[in-house]
Amino acid sequence: MNQPVTVQITSKEPPVSEAMPESLEPRCSECHASLTREQLKAALEVCPHCGHHFPLNAVERVAQLADPGTWREVGGDLQPSDPLDFYDSRAYVDRLAEAQLETGLSEAMLAGVCRLGGRRVALGVMDFRFLGGSMGSVVGERFSQLVAAAIDEAVPLVVVTASGGARMQEGILSLMQMAKTVVALDMLADHSLPFISVLTHPTTGGVLASFATLADVMLAEPGALLLFAGPRVIEQTTREKLPPGFGRSESSLVHGQIDLVVQRRDLKRQIAQLLALLEGGVRCDIEPIRPDSEVVPRGSGSLAQAVARAKKLALTSRGWLFGRDQQDRDPT
Amino acid sequence: MPSLPGVGYSEEINKIEIQLESLKGRKDSAGAAWKTVQLARRQDRPLALDYIKHTFPDFAELHGDRLRGDDPAIVGGMATFDGRTIMIVGQQKGHDLKERQFRNFGMPRPEGYRKAQRLALLAQKFQMPVVTLVDTPGAFPGAEAEEGGQAGAISRTLRVFARLSVPTVAVVIGEGGSGGALALALCDRVYMLENAIYSVSTPEACSAILWRDAGQASQAAEALRLTAVDLYRLGVIDLVIPEPRMGAHKHHRATAKVVARQVEAGLREIEAVSPEERLRARRRKFLAMGMLAPADTKL
Numbered sequence: 001m002n003q004p005v006t007v008q009i010t011s012k013e014p015p016v017s018e019a020m021p022e023s024l025e026p027r028c029s030e031c032h033a034s035l036t037r038e039q040l041k042a043a044l045e046v047c048p049h050c051g052h053h054f055p056l057n058a059v060e061r062v063a064q065l066a067d068p069g070t071w072r073e074v075g076g077d078l079q080p081s082d083p084l085d086f087y088d089s090r091a092y093v094d095r096l097a098e099a100q101l102e103t104g105l106s107e108a109m110l111a112g113v114c115r116l117g118g119r120r121v122a123l124g125v126m127d128f129r130f131l132g133g134s135m136g137s138v139v140g141e142r143f144s145q146l147v148a149a150a151i152d153e154a155v156p157l158v159v160v161t162a163s164g165g166a167r168m169q170e171g172i173l174s175l176m177q178m179a180k181t182v183v184a185l186d187m188l189a190d191h192s193l194p195f196i197s198v199l200t201h202p203t204t205g206g207v208l209a210s211f212a213t214l215a216d217v218m219l220a221e222p223g224a225l226l227l228f229a230g231p232r233v234i235e236q237t238t239r240e241k242l243p244p245g246f247g248r249s250e251s252s253l254v255h256g257q258i259d260l261v262v263q264r265r266d267l268k269r270q271i272a273q274l275l276a277l278l279e280g281g282v283r284c285d286i287e288p289i290r291p292d293s294e295v296v297p298r299g300s301g302s303l304a305q306a307v308a309r310a311k312k313l314a315l316t317s318r319g320w321l322f323g324r325d326q327q328d329r330d331p332t
Numbered sequence: 333m334p335s336l337p338g339v340g341y342s343e344e345i346n347k348i349e350i351q352l353e354s355l356k357g358r359k360d361s362a363g364a365a366w367k368t369v370q371l372a373r374r375q376d377r378p379l380a381l382d383y384i385k386h387t388f389p390d391f392a393e394l395h396g397d398r399l400r401g402d403d404p405a406i407v408g409g410m411a412t413f414d415g416r417t418i419m420i421v422g423q424q425k426g427h428d429l430k431e432r433q434f435r436n437f438g439m440p441r442p443e444g445y446r447k448a449q450r451l452a453l454l455a456q457k458f459q460m461p462v463v464t465l466v467d468t469p470g471a472f473p474g475a476e477a478e479e480g481g482q483a484g485a486i487s488r489t490l491r492v493f494a495r496l497s498v499p500t501v502a503v504v505i506g507e508g509g510s511g512g513a514l515a516l517a518l519c520d521r522v523y524m525l526e527n528a529i530y531s532v533s534t535p536e537a538c539s540a541i542l543w544r545d546a547g548q549a550s551q552a553a554e555a556l557r558l559t560a561v562d563l564y565r566l567g568v569i570d571l572v573i574p575e576p577r578m579g580a581h582k583h584h585r586a587t588a589k590v591v592a593r594q595v596e597a598g599l600r601e602i603e604a605v606s607p608e609e610r611l612r613a614r615r616r617k618f619l620a621m622g623m624l625a626p627a628d629t630k631l
Contacts, residue, residue: 083566083623084557088542137622144619166510166532168542171556172568175532176621178511179518182490183618206532208483209471209511214491228483228511229473233537237473247478255479 028052044264053221053264055201057103058110058127061160065268066114066123073112074122074149075142080107083137084171092169099130107138108163111146113153117272122150124159128202135207136167140177143211147184156194156275161212165205178210185214194278196271199249199258200224217274218258219267220249226257348572366550368559369535371527371579372506375432378584380407380422380465383505386588388413388420394451396443400480403444405436405468408451410460414596419455421448421516422465425506438507439472442485445515449492461499461599464516469534471512486515493518494618499602499610501595503573504528504560505580520614521598522568524560525591526575530568531558568621571598 027034031050040047044064045054056064062071086092100106108130113122124146126133143159150157167174188195197215199208202225209228212218220226227234227247235242245251249261262270371377384391388411396402408421425438432438440448448464455462471482493500493516500519508517508530517530524530532538539545539552557563560572573594580587602610 079625081623081625084555086555088552088555137624140622141624168532168538168556170623171532171566172530172558172563173566173622175510175514176568176618178487178514179490179494179618180621182487182518183494183615186491186494187615206511209486210490211487213481213484213487226483227478228471228486229478233473234475234478238475240475242475246475251479255481257479257481257484 046264051222051263053201053223055128055162057129058105058125061125062110062112062114062123064264065116065125065158065160065271066112067116067118070115071112072114073110075111075145076106078107078138078141078145080136080138082169083173084169086169086171088169095131095169103127103129105130107142108133108135108167109139109142111142111149113149113155116158116275117268119272119275120153120155121275122146122153122155122157124157126160126162126207128162128164131167132164133162133207134164134167134174135177135181135210136170136174137177139167140180143177143181144184147188150188150193151191154191154193156196156279157188158196158198158271158275159211159215160198160200161203161207162200163203163205163207165207175206178206181211182214185211194275196274196278198262198267198271199226202226204228204230213257216278217260219260219262219270219274220252220258221264221267222249222261224249226252348574363550363554365553365556365559366535368527369529369549369553371581372529374579374581375425375427376581377506378580378587379427380424380467380505382584383465383588383591384409384411384420384422386585387411387592391420394454395447397446397450399443399446401441401443403436403441403447404434405438405440405472406444406447408447413463413592414599417458417460418599419451419460419462420465421451421462422505423468423513423516425467436472438468439470440468440512440515441472441474441477442480442482445471445482445485445489448516449489452489452492452496456496456498459498461501461603462493462496462519463595463599464500464502464519466502466504466508466513466516466530467506468509468512469507470509471515486511489515490518494614495611497607497611499599500614501598501602503591503595504530504569505591509534518614518618520602520610520617521570523571523573523591523594523598524563524569525573525580525587526560527579528560529553529558530560530563531556566623 028047028050030052031047033049035047045056080096082092105127109124109126111124124143147157185195195215196217196219197212199212199218199220201221201223203212204227208226225247226249231242231247252258253261391409391411393407393409405423407424410417410419423438423440424435426432426435452462471486501521502517502519504524506528510533513530535549535553535556536546538556539548563569564572571594573590576583576586
C-alpha cells in the first residue's frame, strides 16, 4: 500500500469509444498493431495480435462473467463519506464526486448475486478507474454484504480484483477494511462455501494482502502485476533494477503464489468448472477401485509370499512407466 | 491507578480520557502530528524486547517459521504473566545501527509473519493468551519478500488471528505501519501508547503518492490522523496508554510497568467471557470498522 501509484496504466487503457473517433485507428500499446474498437470488443478487450489484456471496467467484467439478465446488485445504495475531512492537493469529496461522474459507479467495487455458467454465485468486481480501485469503507462494507449474501443464499463467492491498495484518504479506516474483509471471509469459511479470486492488472497493496490471497483457488489474468509493495518502492528500497516480468502473474505462478493464469476468453468456463469441482466434493458414493487380484486377505500366505507379491507389483508398475516413457520419447 | 486491575477499570479509562482531552489542546497545534511521528520513531524508545525484559523475567524465545528461516524482525516466545503462561509476539526495530540492520529495521519478511502464525497457533493449542507488540514501519518491500509471498503471509496471519480461540491483546508501542502492523493487530483489544502512531501508510509514502512530493510528510502526517487520540476517536483502538512525563524513551521501566498493568487488566476482562462470545465480539468489532455516508446521500 505504500507504492506511489503502482502502475501508469493510462497508456494501456483501451481507446474509449466516445473520446476516440473511429477514423483514428487506435494501436495496441504492446505490439503496436492497429486495432478497431469492434475488433477489440469482439476479442473481450484482448489484443488479437499479441494477446495483451487491456483492463476491463466493472460493468464490462460483469457483462463478460454473469449470465445475461441474472444480475441483482448487492449493497448498491452504499455511499462513501469523508471521515477524516481529508484534503491533499484537492478535497477527497471532490475526488469522489469526480470518480463517480467519470465511472458512473458509486464506488470501486460492484457487487451482486447472479448466475455464472448457469450456477448461482455472489460476484464482486473491482474497477481500477475509481480512485485506482482503492479499498475504502464502502468497498469493505460491500464486500462484507456480498459475503453475507453468499451465506444467505448458500452460493459460492467469486471476486475479480483490480486495486492499487488502500484508500489513503480514509486513513486508518481504510487499513481496517483489510481486517474487515478477512473476518467476513472467516464467516464464509464457517459455511464451507467456496471462494475464487481472479486477480487482474494490477492487484497490489492492501487488497492483495487481505481477501484476494485468502481464496480457495486463486486465478490471474496474464501479465497482471501482483505485488504487495509497488515496483518503485522495491527498487528504491533494494536499489536494484527489477527484472522484466517481475511480480507479474506468470512469475507469481512460478513462485507458487497463485493456482492458474487464465486467458480472458477461458475465464468464465474455468470459473464454472472450478466451482463445479469445489462444490462436488459433498456426494461421494462411488467405491474406490481396487484391483481384486492384489488384495491380500489378512493372514493368508507367509510374509515371504507377501514380500514377493509386493516386489512383483513394484516391478510391473515400474515396467509400465518405463514403457510409456520410452514411447513418449520415441514417437516412431 | 488501582492496584487491583479489573476493579474500577472503567474509572481508570475515564481518567485517561480526561487526560487525553487536556492533551488534545496541546496536540492540535501545527506540526504536532509530525512531532508524534518523530517521537514514535526514536531509537531510544523502549522496543519490544525492552518490554519483554522488564515484564517477563522467564521469557523463553522461540525461533523460526519451520519452512524457510527465522526473521529477526519478529520476536516471540512464552512467559509467565499474572499466574499463567502467555505467548508474546512483537516486532523489534533495534536500538543502534548494528541491531537495526540485523532486525531489518523491524520490517518483517514472509517468514516473520509465518513465525507469528506458528506461535499464535501454538498458543491456542495450550490455551495461552496472545499479546502482540506492534512496532514496524511496514512489511519489508523487497523483491525476495514479494516472491516469497509477502501479501499472502500477511493475509494468512490476519486469518489466524481472526480465528484464534484464545484472548488476544495488541499494543502499538511505536510505529504501526500499514498492513505489516495490522497483521499483528487483529486482536480482541488494541491499545496504543500515547506517543505511538498507527496509519495506513507512512506519512512519507502518503505524501509521495498524494502530493507527489515526499517533502510534504508533516502535512500528510496531520491529514492521516495517525496519533493515538485520533485513532481512539475513530473507534479503531480501545485505549490510549499514557506515557511517563517527557515520553517513554526517558523511562523504559516505568512505561513497561504501565503497559503490563493495562494488558493484565485487558486480558482478565477478555478471559471472563466464553471463547464463542469472544470470537463473536471480535468479529463484530472488525466488521463495524469504517465509515459510510448516511443512506440516500449523494455527493
